[in-house]
Amino acid sequence: MVASLVGDPARANMLTALMNGRALTASELAQEAGITPQTASSHLSKLEAGGLIEPEKQGRHRYYRLTDDDVAGVLEGLAGLAARTGHMRVRTGPKDPALRRARICYDHLAGDLGVQMLDSLRERHLVRQKKQEIELTAEGERFLVKHLQISPDMLSHPRRPVCKACLDWSERRHHLAGTLGAAMMQRFAELKWAARDPTPGSRIVNFTRTGEKQFAALFANGKE
Amino acid sequence: MVASLVGDPARANMLTALMNGRALTASELAQEAGITPQTASSHLSKLEAGGLIEPEKQGRHRYYRLTDDDVAGVLEGLAGLAARTGHMRVRTGPKDPALRRARICYDHLAGDLGVQMLDSLRERHLVRQKKQEIELTAEGERFLVKHLQISPDMLSHPRRPVCKACLDWSERRHHLAGTLGAAMMQRFAELKWAARDPTPGSRIVNFTRTGEKQFAALFANGKE
DNA sequence: TTCATGCTTCGATGGTAACCGAAGCGTTGC
DNA sequence: GCAACGCTTCGGTTACCATCGAAGCATGAA
Numbered sequence: 001m002v003a004s005l006v007g008d009p010a011r012a013n014m015l016t017a018l019m020n021g022r023a024l025t026a027s028e029l030a031q032e033a034g035i036t037p038q039t040a041s042s043h044l045s046k047l048e049a050g051g052l053i054e055p056e057k058q059g060r061h062r063y064y065r066l067t068d069d070d071v072a073g074v075l076e077g078l079a080g081l082a083a084r085t086g087h088m089r090v091r092t093g094p095k096d097p098a099l100r101r102a103r104i105c106y107d108h109l110a111g112d113l114g115v116q117m118l119d120s121l122r123e124r125h126l127v128r129q130k131k132q133e134i135e136l137t138a139e140g141e142r143f144l145v146k147h148l149q150i151s152p153d154m155l156s157h158p159r160r161p162v163c164k165a166c167l168d169w170s171e172r173r174h175h176l177a178g179t180l181g182a183a184m185m186q187r188f189a190e191l192k193w194a195a196r197d198p199t200p201g202s203r204i205v206n207f208t209r210t211g212e213k214q215f216a217a218l219f220a221n222g223k224e
Numbered sequence: 225m226v227a228s229l230v231g232d233p234a235r236a237n238m239l240t241a242l243m244n245g246r247a248l249t250a251s252e253l254a255q256e257a258g259i260t261p262q263t264a265s266s267h268l269s270k271l272e273a274g275g276l277i278e279p280e281k282q283g284r285h286r287y288y289r290l291t292d293d294d295v296a297g298v299l300e301g302l303a304g305l306a307a308r309t310g311h312m313r314v315r316t317g318p319k320d321p322a323l324r325r326a327r328i329c330y331d332h333l334a335g336d337l338g339v340q341m342l343d344s345l346r347e348r349h350l351v352r353q354k355k356q357e358i359e360l361t362a363e364g365e366r367f368l369v370k371h372l373q374i375s376p377d378m379l380s381h382p383r384r385p386v387c388k389a390c391l392d393w394s395e396r397r398h399h400l401a402g403t404l405g406a407a408m409m410q411r412f413a414e415l416k417w418a419a420r421d422p423t424p425g426s427r428i429v430n431f432t433r434t435g436e437k438q439f440a441a442l443f444a445n446g447k448e
Numbered sequence: 449t450t451c452a453t454g455c456t457t458c459g460a461t462g463g464t465a466a467c468c469g470a471a472g473c474g475t476t477g478c
Numbered sequence: 479g480c481a482a483c484g485c486t487t488c489g490g491t492t493a494c495c496a497t498c499g500a501a502g503c504a505t506g507a508a
Contacts, residue, residue, distance in 0.1 A: 007229070012225060027484065035466090037484075038486070039467055060475045060476065073301065074298065078226050078298060081294065085273075249455095250456095260499090265457085266496080
């Protein structure tokens, strides 16, 4: 049964580590799960037999990746159910620091930097938020035009809200979604501040050195 | 962890028995799983604590049902993965023929007819699919407007893809999910082609006589 | 009240599987 | 050749948890 495979904490940690789409070696996965290589080897053969992961030999390394998007989708679903009950596993969210820091969520910025950005906008009254509803203020509109050359007209869409709060997987706090969230992410890419990781299937967003500085200056946070 | 709950064979059998959407008593579930009532009781409290099932007291009976469609959806997904490896549990898919033919998966159409629909769309190049990604073609958009009065603008959603492949529990093949899948199911209901079974909690979708004809005409399949 | 039914709690038992140490095997590099 | 490295296999230990018998606690019927 597939569920029992995912049910074991060690295996669940391994699968979580593979959720970013990249392949990892057996030893890396062992370290992720906090177990010895020989135990990990046993787990990995079971996961492979169950069709959840696929191996790829490369020299003396063995890389493992999730079999396909169906597997990833079911794992997301399970994580979703787990999150509802509040009975989250101890290790919450992605372990990969890069993935934690900045990643793509659909088409906008998520992770540490995404949360920080929304915090900054809220703190300086560039947006107003109550619950999931976010509203762009007049100052906010001026800010966007001045610093990011984003005009409010570009943002309206028949069915999609301009601003929306999106719960962050790793941070458990909100980041900015909606057409504005997407437009800002696109602008960061155009300005060469950041780019999606070239690895196929990766959700990591890499910031350049200067991009990170500019970003930090623009979205400074009072608490830091 | 949710997965470990589903992982136990006895609990899995109970959940499978509940997959038709109806509520069953504790003793019935014990019999389904082939265990004594006291063991079943222990399992049921765990499933309830995990948020997978909900109890309803009625006299000296306790009826249990799946919490909601999300739970059913994730269970479908797990069953789909299990089916792929050939390591199916003895009880394969839904027993009820009506459930096999057409049922609700989250908010879209699943079962024999759901799979047939996506097959037809793909075959006539109304959608393009590679793996889990499905894309609506220009012809597809025209088709939707002409035959189902569904305009593409209605479909965009900040957090949900328009099209998505969803692995079918009984058929082991994909059917159509996403906002389009939901919109089409809704349209079928509005056109009185089909309706969810009135039994509370049931996931069966009943097609009317004329509805079935219209559906078959619209989504004819070359192989049949 | 008294009894029957449906379900839960308690306590003890047993089987399964995760886990690690040690040894084995294949690959890479010197 | 030899050594280092990455991973797997084997054996034995341990911890967890599913399981059931017996008793307890409700509800409903007589």
